[in-house]
Amino acid sequence: MSPAALRGAVDLSTLRNRPSAPTPASTGGSASIVTDVVIDATDETFGQVLEISRTVPVVVDLWAEWCGPCKQLSPIIEKVTRELGGRVLLAKVDVDANPQLAQGFRAQSIPMVVAVIAGQPVPMFTGAVPEAQVRDVFAQLLQVAGQNGVTGTLDVGAPVDDAEPVAEPELPPLHAEAFAAIEAGDYPAAIRAYEKALAENPRDEDAIAGLGQVRLLDRVQGLDLQAARAAAAAAPQEVAAQFAVADLDIAGGHVEDAFARLLDLFAQLPADERTPVRERLVELFGLVGATDSRVVSARNRLSSLLF
Structure with missing residues (x-):
């Protein structure tokens, strides 16, 4: 697993300089403040995500509401991310609502999971995979991040509002x-x-x-x-x-x-x-x-x- 593996397959250049709201994480220290380790990323906010990737590796989960395998894989990725205690940020991208991101990642089939380390894409997997394999790939991701000096931790602050989270619909x-x-x-x-x-x-x-x-x-x-x-x-x-x-x-x-x-x-x-x-x-x-x-x-x- 290395950033070079996706060179030519993913084009993030159009998103890197997109103007966006102030980033929720600083990149100057070992810790950055965000409201949660799992966020919804959009075409407009992905510039922030790229900045955060200089502090911790960012896992990008490309999904869609109609995608059955996405409903199998996404909860596993979120579970593993939360267990890592701020060492990884999970950015969930609805490909139907965010066509520029879907195009940038060349998302021809989903679920597709790609990491970003210091602004560079790193391949993870395509399609539903079992939890054991997800854990193995996350461990490899942290090793690659460490080799590239990305070893920060997210400090999860208080949420912006206290609204109750919407419960996920139960699977049949x-x-x-x-x-x-x-x-x-x-x-x-x-x-x-x-x-x-x-x-x-x-x-x-x-x-x-x-x-x-x-x-x-x-x-x-x-x-x-x-x-x-x-x-x-x-x-x-x-x-x-x-x-x-x-x-x-x-x-x-x-x-x-x-x-x-x-x-x-x-x-x-x-x-x-x-x-x-x-x-x-x-x-x-x-x-x-x-x-x-x-x-x-x-x-x-x-x-x-x-x-």
Whole structure:
């Protein structure tokens, strides 16, 4: 994990100099005062967030109300942030309400979590991940921050108003069951819970998205990227080998590479062997999002190969 890893993938320059209200945190000492370690960041206020990132690492959670996996991941990130006692600030960004931030972070699929250290982006993860993995990545983040001299602590002051916080809506029982299973790392149990939810309501978009995410997590668990790539290179028409690399590419955010691999495989296979590849592509299309430009392009190519 290093700031260089996202160079060219994230453009924060348009937000760095944006005028904003006075920053809630100073950058001159080891401690900065904010009202909470979890904030909502907007296109207009992100300049403040970049300043705070010179004191403590800032974790940016890009989410949307319609995103089922976001509802699984965001509470975990918030929990871990609060446990760190001011060593990290969590900035939550609604991508629908803040298009400039979504564009700056190149948020083609969500949930997407990126850190900012001293104004520089650092990759964390894309998609819902279990709590153990979140904790591991946060530990790595603090190490990178320390290496870059960002070792401050936020002093959480009194809130601006004493209004009671709005309670988060409860998840439906089967969604809650899936979420608990994901936290425990029991992906098969999460898959079963989402499948039950879809059996009850086939139009449950949160369950559809969650099922796609957790199936992907289950498939990539334990895979070794180098070994998978070697196996795929040695057997270019071996469906399982190509599926493994495509899954790893999707999990790593290399969406176009995954689609290109599977579309090339589809084109090479005899007509009677193509169905599993088409089905996997359709599943991944749903995971990334039907309106995503990469999905639209890949779907068009698939249609041309079919007809």
